Amino acid sequence: MNSKINIRDAAGLLARLAVGGVFVYAGAIKLLAPAEEFAYAIETYKVTGPALSLWAAYIMPWLELFTGLLLAAGIFTRFNAALCGVLLLFFEALLGQAWLRGLPVTSCGCFGSGSSNSIGYEFAQNLVFLALTYLAYRRGGLFSADAALGDKA
Amino acid sequence: MKPRFLPASAAFLVAVTVCSARAQWVPPEVQVTPLSARQYQHTEEDETVSGTETELSSLKAKSASSEDIARIRVVSKGMWFQSADYLAREKAAALGANYLVLLQAAGDESLGAGAVKSYRAVRLLGFNGAPLYIRQEARPSYQQPPAATAGEILQPAASPQNQAGGHQHFAWVWRKGPHKLLHLAVFDPAKAAKAETEELKSYVRENFPQKEYQELMRSLKKGARFTVDLNKGEIR
Numbered sequence: 001m002n003s004k005i006n007i008r009d010a011a012g013l014l015a016r017l018a019v020g021g022v023f024v025y026a027g028a029i030k031l032l033a034p035a036e037e038f039a040y041a042i043e044t045y046k047v048t049g050p051a052l053s054l055w056a057a058y059i060m061p062w063l064e065l066f067t068g069l070l071l072a073a074g075i076f077t078r079f080n081a082a083l084c085g086v087l088l089l090f091f092e093a094l095l096g097q098a099w100l101r102g103l104p105v106t107s108c109g110c111f112g113s114g115s116s117n118s119i120g121y122e123f124a125q126n127l128v129f130l131a132l133t134y135l136a137y138r139r140g141g142l143f144s145a146d147a148a149l150g151d152k153a
Numbered sequence: 154m155k156p157r158f159l160p161a162s163a164a165f166l167v168a169v170t171v172c173s174a175r176a177q178w179v180p181p182e183v184q185v186t187p188l189s190a191r192q193y194q195h196t197e198e199d200e201t202v203s204g205t206e207t208e209l210s211s212l213k214a215k216s217a218s219s220e221d222i223a224r225i226r227v228v229s230k231g232m233w234f235q236s237a238d239y240l241a242r243e244k245a246a247a248l249g250a251n252y253l254v255l256l257q258a259a260g261d262e263s264l265g266a267g268a269v270k271s272y273r274a275v276r277l278l279g280f281n282g283a284p285l286y287i288r289q290e291a292r293p294s295y296q297q298p299p300a301a302t303a304g305e306i307l308q309p310a311a312s313p314q315n316q317a318g319g320h321q322h323f324a325w326v327w328r329k330g331p332h333k334l335l336h337l338a339v340f341d342p343a344k345a346a347k348a349e350t351e352e353l354k355s356y357v358r359e360n361f362p363q364k365e366y367q368e369l370m371r372s373l374k375k376g377a378r379f380t381v382d383l384n385k386g387e388i389r
């Protein structure tokens with residue numbers, strides 16, 4: 001057992017697991033509901049039409065699920081951490097434009113469509129996730145599959 | 154990360170995501186069936202019209218009670234309520250409907266939580282770019298399902314059979330109405346089995362603003378003739 005695990009690496013591991021877990025949860029809870037329900041939530045952002053919203057509703061939960069699983073397991077760690085960051089930034093952009101436009105988004109769709117917090121709350125929450133994602137990107141290699149395979153991420 | 158892992162990781166992620174989403178996708182089965190007098194009265198089995206055109210005006214002649222309603226029936230099987238609802242609304246939008254009333258018919262296990270969620274979600278969207286109007290006297294908040302009223306019973310209990318069973322949705326579509334307004338109602342399946350059109354009409358009459366309802370009926374009667382083109386998905 002390596003006794004020289006420093007606190008940054010430990011924090012990176014926790015961040016990796018936390019962000020991975022959040023993405024797995026977000027993807028799974030959407031997959032357990034009809035895709036159209038999530039599509040409705042996407043449509044309320046008034047960025048995409050019904051057809052594109054439906055496609056996004058089919059793709060996005062799986063993307064979140066697999067990205068989260070791979071990140072939590074430490075497989076392609078930096079790539080998946082970066083992808084999580086990009087996704088979070090994209091979500092922030094969606095939330096931000098809805099906020100600025102004053103759209104009546106009563107369900108952000110972040111964790112399914114059944115319940116939701118305010119846009120401001122979700123926006124702030126995503127900032128926390130972004131910070132954790134950055135930490136996972138920089139220091140998330142501890143106990144990762146990548147590290148075990150010799151890829152020193 | 155070593156550079157060589159980047160394309161591999163991206164390719165792997167894209168592959169598993171696309172394959173999973175593709176496996177999840179179930180092609181919808183949608184039939185658009187113009188209302189016939191027999192269907193209207195629910196005295197015989199439903200029939201699917203496969204012809205290219207059906208004049209609703211001739212159907213109207215067969216049934217005096219259908220004189221002001223063009224009914225489009227959307228059937229979907231093995232889908233969630235939301236999926237069927239979504240398709241029904243898409244179809245109605247393609248038909249250029251300004252007014253739409255959905256009726257969940259016999260054969261469904263129940264109106265589950267999904268229906269309630271859908272009801273709420275639909276409310277947020279509007280229809281054909283117009284704000285959505287559900288009931289004049291009751292606009293439930295997003296978190297609260299609409300209260301049950303006469304002619305409208307929404308059961309909050311979830312039903313896993315919803316996914317397995319087929320759904321039949323009857324959509325009454327009014328076109329040519331002057332108003333950009335959607336009126337959507339979900340009825341209790343037990344009542345829907347009887348599909349009392351007069352009940353529906355009275356429901357609409359009671360819940361539409363009086364002036365708009367009258368204008369709608371008047372314009373429909375003036376228009377007099379509708380033709381449903383099943384190939385093009387149009388009402389002319």
